[in-house]
Structures are given as structure tokens and as C-alpha cells.
Amino acid sequence: MVGAQGGRGVLLDRDGTIIVDSGYVGSVNDVVFLDGAIEAIARLNAAGVPVAVVTNQAGVARGYYELEDVELVHKHMAAEMARGGAHVDAWFSCPYHPDGTVAPFARASADRKPGPGMAIAAAGALELDLARSWVVGDSACDVGLARAVGASPLLVGSGEPAEPGVTGVASLADAVELILAELATPVAPAAASAFPDHAYGDASWFAGDYAGELTRALATVEEGRFEAAARILDAAYTRGATVFSIGNGGSASIANHFQCDHVKGVRIGTDLLTRVQSLSTNVEILSAIANDIGYDSVFEYQLQSQARAGDVVVAVSSSGRSPNIVRALEWCAANGVETIALTGFSGGPSRELATVSIHVDSLNYGVIEDSHQACMHLLAQYVRQSHMEPAAVESAVF
Template sequence: MSRAGVLLDRDGTIIVDTGYVGSVDRVELLPGAVEAIAALNAADIPVVVVTNQSGVARGLYGVHDVQRVHAHIDEVLAAAGARVDMWLFCPYHPDGTVPEYARVSADRKPAPGMALAAAQALDLNLAASWVVGDSPVDVGLARAIGARPIFIGCATTDPQVRSVPDLAAAVQLILGPESDEPSLLDESAAMRFPAARYESADLFAQDYTAEIGRAMASVDLGEVERAAKTLNAAYDRDAAVFACGNGGSASIANHLMCDHVKGVRVGTDLHTRVTSLSSNMEILSAIANDIGYEAVFEFQLQSLARPGDVLVVVSSSGRSPNIVRALEWAAAHEMHTIALTGFEGGPARTLANVSVHVDCTNYGVVEDAHQACMHLLAQYVRQSRMSSSMVAAQVF
């Protein structure tokens, strides 16, 4: 059964951040950190450390130095009856001086690579998990994977991010023994799909198919109607439509462009202007490298979009910073917005003018439902521009 876990940053969360800690002699455990990790161990909650170590790419120390630091911390923890279940670090940085490590990596926070690896290795349910750290990239990681962030440091301006003074306070919040806050254990007890291991693919397929049906049944069809009207009205006035998403959602955004540029023209007089902001790797990587990944969609809209245009965002969690920023920019510049979301919907669900929400906590199922919603909207728009006899003569 998938379980909730806690993903911890290292420097500034577990040990004192003195800048590029690459040797054992520079390791200093923060007060209360050992006891906090031991408390998570006692609650049978997996503890994973996910840390960016660009010092490797910058030539300040090597991969083996990082591993020795982690082995030393393991020894200190073990002496107190505590443990880290998995250590993960990213040695890459695009500005590095060591050629082997001087590149962009999907493991570097806030990208989700390390978290996804931990989820696969330890069977974690990331949507029920927490990310604890002292940097905005830790908050970004939490949003990228649909987890709940806890920020160590001064209170943030984001009401959805909880702030605490240290790791001990974060663990107290997670376990919630003497707090009015809902505890991690209570929330992770909710049934999710899959809720247990399947021994045969046919049974898994049977239940997976049923979960897709349940997820699609949760969609508010009134919002689907509003989304269709928004798209048709945009095409009537020759407005542009932009789509964006991350990961699997990026493929849905790209597919939307295909179906709304090429597909809708078959048998109709439509000549739409639809662009996926997720499709151009050159511009995506340039913006991400020079400005930040959270700006990759907003920056493009600043150049391409005009008032009255439409933005369609696809985000399973609805929390991705680049999605939220794109919606906020669109709202401030008189664009119409449609969001396809899942899980709890995140900020995207409330920021968008139209919210096509899938009530489901399985990423694959949410994305399948989003793909279906994308297809049905494209096919509805296409057939709405035809006569009944023409519809009957076409293949959809």
C-alpha cells in the first residue's frame, strides 16, 4: 500500500548551512533535528533527504565527498536510534565548471526527479506526503509533486505554505499530537487508488478502468459547457488560445494544440490560432535557465498574448508555480482562463474563470481524464461547426 513520507532538505534543515558543506568536519547537526527524525521513524513514516549539491558541478567537492557527509550523518543518527531511509542528491548545475555535471537536470529541485525516484523506491504516495525545507525551491518541489510544503524560516506570504522555526516544529506539525492541525497520519489514512498491491494485471486494469469512470463522473459538466463556450467564442472573434502544462500535462497541452489547429479544420471552416507554451524546448530551457522554471509560461504570455485571448492550463495538482503565475498574469491582462485540475485543485482551481476539476488522487487517472476532457472539447467544437448530415459523414 502506498504510504505518505517526509522529504527533507539537508542544509538549513538537518544541518547548519554554512555554504557548500562538502566535508565531514563542516557538518553540524541543527538542534532538535536528530530527535525530530527519530520521531518520524517511531511513527513509521519514511524519511527521505533530497538535496541540491551544486558544489559538485562547481568543482568544490566530489560525489564521494557528498556520500561521506551522508554516511557521517547516518552514524550520528544511528547513535541516537534514528535513521534516514533514503539519501538523494543532485550534483548537476547548468552553470557548473565540471563538464560531467554542468547541465540541466530533472533531479535538481524544484524539479521532481528525486521525489519521483523516492516514491518508486519506497512506494510513497507523494500527494499525501510533506516536503520540509528552508528554501523556495523546496516549496516548488512540493507543488511540483502535489505534496504539502512546510517552510523553515520566517513566515511566507503564501497562505498555503506553513512556516515553522525548525525541523522539530515541522515534525510536531506533521504528527499533530498536540495541535489542532490535521496530522499526516490522519490524512494519509484516506483510501486511494491503488490501496493495495495487485498480483495480476487484469484485476488492476479492471479497477483502474473503474477509477477512470469514477473520476470522469466527478467532473462538473456545467464547467465543461462553459469551457466549450469560452473556446468557441474565442474562435468566433479570432482570439488566440494558449495551453500549458508540466510533465504528462505538457503532452496534453501539446495534444490540445494538435487537435485544435489541425483536427477542428476537418469538415469545418475553422482556422484557429492555438499555441502550446510547453512545446518549444529551446525557449523553455532558456527561460528556465536565465530566469527560473516558475516563469516559463508567464514569460511567453508576456510576448505572445493579448487581452481577450484564452489560456488553458493543465495541472494535476493545480499547485505548480509556473501554472499559478501564468494564471495570475492572464487574469491581470484580461485573458479568459480554463484550468484542468485534479487532487484538491490547488490555486489553479480557484484562479481560473472555468474549472474542469477531476476529483481523483491518482496522477495517471487524473491525466487520463484530462486527456478525455481535452478530446471531448476539441470534438465538440469541431462538430458544432457542422450540419447534422456533415457530422454523420465524418470520422471523429
């Protein structure tokens, strides 16, 4: 289902957010709804906002109650909510804990908050855009989950000062008030802002925010750009054209990695014989051109000798302004060579010159380069699976 809010949804913690946290609630007799919680969920329902519950249930791993008891508690809660005109669209619980005593559940799990597993499952079930959704909970693990998937965290009932980027509220009702107010306020798509924008004293918090920024940045790629780029590459590989990759510095490493994955990776399990060459990898020719002609010509000069009409160039440039990248794209446009540009920041001239521009809206070099690396991988894997039988895709390692 896609809600009326276009992929925006709310992930709710259970104990301490919807019901009283009396410590390992494993029986319907222990369920006590917090004041206003049912009414708050009903307001989200009325606004067409998908609602999922994501709850750690280590009591199962510790042997305090059974998995079936968790399901009975959720059925009871659903019935009580229905009486108040409210409902939860999907329920997710994690019964695992590494210190558990019940063998099947005594292990670590990516589903256990702050791990992203339950949020990712909810996004798949409810077609949520996690980067535009909210996580509402009463503990640090709920904030950690929000950071892990790029969602907005709302911390319920905490008297402690909120961490940067975390909004503290008194109750679920207050959280819903903020969410509905934000949904009612038309806003333009968020422009990239500087990251980090403050000093961090804890690497774990930095890691969580970095992951959130990476998720946000990848989500800014315009719809259809991956499909357009994949079509260009697939057609080039199918007709035996050569694909050249170019880039400077960190982008050069992505250009080189592009050759690796789009030759060795794409061919596994397919009938393709891909022809890919990185023009960033040969220090002898690069330094000779740079020394004798000029660094601005290092890619254009090589393309003049090696590229032909019908070939493809993939240009990786965080700024999109590097003169040698711009000159190469201009030469391609004048000589029948299609181009794919991976850019960041404003995109520079490269964003406009390329046949297809995959632009990542970020102002952080690391985030942009990580995003470009992910784009390189996903294009290789998409083209590869497109040339495989469905059964082979299911059994293959990508």
C-alpha cells in the same frame, strides 16, 4: 517498503534543515547537526513514517568537492544519526547545475530542486503518495519542490511571511511536531475545494499550485477504476467492437483526441485493429440533429443508428450533467452498450449511469479537463503495452 502511515512520508532538505548550512558542506569535518534534528528524525522513525533526504549539491558541479565526498558526508551523517536512534530511509542528491564548471555536471537537471526528480525517485523507492506527504526545507526551492509534486511544504527557520499554503516553523523539531499531530488526527478524505482560492501575483507560484491541484485531483480517482475501464476497452478492441466517444466543448476535444490515440496510438506495435469513432467531430450531423430535433439528442440519435449491443461508449463530461450525455448513457444502459464516464465536480447523473465511472474530484474546469486528457492517454498506453512483448515495450516510444 510501505510505512505504517500508508504512503505518507517526509522529504527533508539537508543543509539548513538537518545540519548547519555553512556553505557547500562537502567534508565530514563541516557537518554540524542542528539542535534537535536527530531526535526529530527518530520520532518520525518511531511513528513508521518513511524519511528521505533530497539535497541539491551544486558544489560538485562547481568543483568544490567530488561526488564521493557527498557520499562520505551522508555515511557520516547516517552513523551519527544511528547513535541517536535515528535513520534516513533513502538519500538523494543532485550534483548538477547549469552554471557549473565540471563538465559532466554542468547542465540543467529535473532532479535539481525545485524540479521534481528527486521527489519522484523517493516516491518510487519508498512507495510514497507524494500528494499526502510533506517536504521540509529552509528555502524557496524546497517549497517549489513541494508544489511541483503536490506535497505539503513546511518552511524551516524563515523570518519572512510564508506564501499562501506554506507553513513556517522554527526548526525541524517543530515541523515533525506538526506532522505527527496531523497523522494522529483522523480525517476524512479531503473534499475538493475551489482553486484558485486567492489572487496570485506571480505566475510561477500559480503554476506550482496548479500542478499540485492536478496531482491531488488525479489521486482522487477510486482504486480499480482505471483497471476496470482498461478491461472494457481491451475486450472491445479484441473482439472488434466499436468504441464511440462523446463530449461537449473542451470535453469534445478530448473525445476527438480519444479517437486519435485509441486508433493510431494503440495499433502501433500491437495486433489490434481498433474501431473508434468520435460522435463530437462531425459538425454537419451535430448541427442538423440539434436544429431539427434538439441538442439534447445529438449523441443519442447517432448511437441509435450506429451502435449495437456489445459496443462501448466513452462519455467525457466535466459536470456529468449535460442532458445530451445523460440521454446517451441512458440509451446505452437500455441497449446493451457498456459505458465509461469521465466526470468532475459532483459527477452528476453520468457518474451513476456509467458502467465504470472515472471521477475526478475537483471544482476547476481546467484541472478536470487536464485530468481527463491524462486518463485518455494512460488508458491508450496501458492497452497498447498490454499487447506488446516486454522487450518491445522497453524500446518503444509512448
